[in-house]
Amino acid sequence: MTETKRRVGVYVCHCGGNISDVIDVQKVVDGVANIEDVVVARREMFMCSDPGQNLIAEDIAAHNLDRVVVAACSPSLHEATFRGTLKRSGLNPYLYEHVNIREQASWCHKDDPEGGTRKATRLVAAGIAKARNLVPLDPVRVPVTRAVAVVGGGIAGLRSAIDLAKSSFEVHVIERAADLGGHLARPGRVYPTDEPAQDLLTGLLAQARSLPGLTLHTETELVASTGYLGNFRLTLQGPSGEPRELTVGSIVLATGFEHYQPSLGELGFGMSDRVVTLPDFIERLDPRGPTGGQIVKDGKPVQRVVFIHCVGSRQLEGVHVPPEGGRLYEHCSRVCCTTALFASIELARKFPQVDIFDVYQDIRTYGRGQEDIYEAAARAGVTFFRVAGDAPPTVEIDASGAITVRLVDLLTFNEPIEMPVDLVVLVTGMIPRDITPLIEMFKLPRSPDGFLQEVHPKLRPVEVCVDGLFIAGACQAPMDVAEAAASASAASAKAACLLGGDVISLDPFVASIQAELCDGCGLCLAECVYVKALTRAEGETVPVVNTALCKGCGMCAAVCPHEAITVRGWEIKQYDAMVDAIVATGGHP
Amino acid sequence: MNTITDAVVIGGGIAGLQVALDLADQGFDVVIVEKEPSIGGKMISLSKVFPTLDCSSCICTPRMAAAAHHERITIMTCSEVQAVQRVGEHFSVTIRTRPRYVIESACIGCRKCEYACPVLVPHEFEGNLGARRAIYVPFTNAMPQVALLDVENCTFCGACARACPTDAIDYLQEPAITEMEAGAVVVASGYALTETQTADRYGGGKLANVLTGLQMERLLAPHGPYGRVLRPSDGRIPDTVAFVQCAGSRDHSLPEGQGVPWCSRVCCMYAIKQAMLLSGSLPLVDITIYYMDIRAFGKGFEQFYQNARAMGINFVKARVARITEGENANPVLRIERIEEDGRVEDQPHDMVVLTPGIVAGWDPSSVIPVQIGSDGFVLSEHASLAPCRTRVPGVFVAGTASGPKDIPDSIVEAGAAAMEAANHLRRTAYASRRRTEAEAGGR
């Protein structure tokens, strides 16, 4: 297919052993070394390491390579690394082809090393075929608006907004409720600093209001978004009723979480006003709260209080029953163990006569200083009972209103316990908030637990798959105040990196049209799934691609009868060459 | 080298690398000061990571490479910060670089010296389970890929110098001192592990088949010391493996250096991870995890734990009172069950993994007046609202330097510390002033 002679370098990675434990990498090298245009073919322990990359750089210089193929892990890990190597060596970074022989060969063919090796050889041959047909590309450059919208005005939203305003970005906080602060706005003290939550909030709000360039929009919702990274056009619906337009370069989602609401009758919930959730209990402990800090039964202080952990968390199929149309919450809510113990210490301090019981599966006081809270609760006289996840306690309320908790205690070797109590505190978990409109607006994925899904749970926890969007705080996963603050600042840092310059470079893998082949049939226009990525002006024949909006999905190319529209870097003739190579390569004998 | 920069990041583990990248991508110049001969910290030595079971070096090397190749990031290895002096709104940072006895700019990482060296010593990177030479490249994917000579063990036979194709070996290299001027300092010096295996109750460090969590990481790594999981005493494949959780954590009775009273936060999850990897590579192995509470608190962790249970890994709520050696060098665990009937029994296993306590990797208060908690980790200015700001303006903290934590939490804090440091640099206008001065000077 290719007329011009190319000079291709091929590199097969051992990936430590991730690949070479299954695939015979030398055979792969030998199997492709004689393919037309291949000038060098080598293998190396870690291509991504400095020696691996230097090998490529040296070969580019010594052998005048003009195309490079690396067969290694998934392109999502190292494609960018090797494009960088080419760039540093003076080659256009898009003259690079990455072949995945780890996920697609060694890891899935552990039981058939020979077959895996043949497959790897074919995949590399296909990569070479594509590489021979690659052409230099330039990144798409889009101008940026130095403004950020922060959706949600809780701790994470405020923290993120303050960070960005300090970096002299224009910031808009969009809060649906009339008041800012989210869950922090409720009475109650928070660990680890043992301060009233509202004091934390007051400090943050004062700071936010003092910063120029930071606008707080309350009773406002984000109702529509068009545009793209660097230039999102948002429509806000405020209290006045008039929609308002806003252009921002980036969006931080900080929509938070909801408290699990037990269903009627779940552990006595709703059957007595003395079965309460932990957030409600914490409010009552606060002198500024609804009961003025008093915890009473029939006008007298309560005597016996039980905390029951993992209500709405760590739910198990077959043990817990989701409500109609609801789901099980299998995740651990992370903060409730410490929160509950912290509240029981406060309870013991204020009302020393109260007997406190704590029914748990595992005490997860994982954070700094939290083990001290656990130990302090034990010292304060809290009695612990441990139950198995599949044998939760029961709460019974008789006609007189008397409450009895029953459980099987693992700590006393399966002793059945029956205890009358005055107050039950259900240690409820954190669940994802229903933000369906936002999820649909941005086509955001959710994790199996229902929280927003980050790009990579280990290394990219505040990024989502939509470019220009970041997530902060508990919309990503349950977390405490300090963790939400850190996550918010991390999201701000990403936004600041993105919007720091005047332009943003995007990958050039977008649709492009060869006007002379286009007959204006319009099939592509109907197929394009991204708003305004492909448009045609009145009276024109040939559509126009908006390179900043096009995601290179290839739907248009698939339907074009004349191959007039194609995706750069993923052209049909490149695919043809790959298929030919796969068919032609029988692998080694 | 340019001795003026915007920020100095102390520690080139995953947290330090991420701080550097998030600052450099905002346009600031960063110098990473790393004590070891390679960046990457502890993460680069891990096998796979929970809960995704991604291969650790595969996701760590891109970050290392990105930092190493970033035009705004300078990396100094074998280097330590000796003093930090405040000069007006900025800092003067004294950095001492130990000699590698190999000229960094000349070494091409070909390892010919390593192959020529006749000396064999236990390899720290492999948890002393493998061997290295007296001159060596720290490990396969080390960055930079430059050899270093361990003078303690070198016999000065000259073989390496003769083998070196670029004359990079310099037996007479001296330590170098660099005075760096910077607008902000970020402490990302990570963690260290207690010597829990040396506690008398766990066999005093003399039992060959009692390993630490990090040693097990190396055995499980695809390019680890044995290439597979074997017993150090006899090279046999273990049939039963036990994990002792909280061996060096949540314990007030172990002396300093052997244990800590706090929760080390990652051990539950890495034990579960290692158990899963073990049962993947040795399908017949019988695995027991002795624990107090399973702290599977992070995103996706609880499911990970439930999967491990479903795979048939035994979870036994018990305290391990002591470990002795039985037949065939099998460690014998005296356990006290916390459940069932509370009985005390002796359980032999082929191999035992201890989870040491996590302590601070470095005490920065000797060079910077930051506050340190009673646990030895850096204290922040406000534990809730500004977890990454220390009480010294312009000094920030990220990752495990402020307490045990896993990789995602370290990464998040790194981003936060970078944001704080960037805003400090902007507020003090340090970076822009510096550039203006440089331009004026250049003209």
Ligand SMILES: Cc1cc2nc3c(=O)[nH]c(=O)nc-3n(C[C@H](O)[C@H](O)[C@H](O)COP(=O)(O)OP(=O)(O)OC[C@H]3O[C@@H](n4cnc5c(N)ncnc54)[C@H](O)[C@@H]3O)c2cc1C
């Ligand atoms: C056995 C084990 C298994 C684990 N498995 C997992 C897992 O599967 N998933 C997970 O998320 N987490 C895991 N962890 C936790 C993980 O290792 C940490 O979260 C992570 O490595 C912390 O990174 P860091 O950069 O904060 O610290 P480090 O990795 O310790 O990096 C600190 C760096 O600073 C350097 N340094 C120290 N002092 C100085 C100084 N004075 N000057 C200059 N440099 C200095 C050190 O040499 C080091 O390179 C595991 C931990 C252990 C012990």
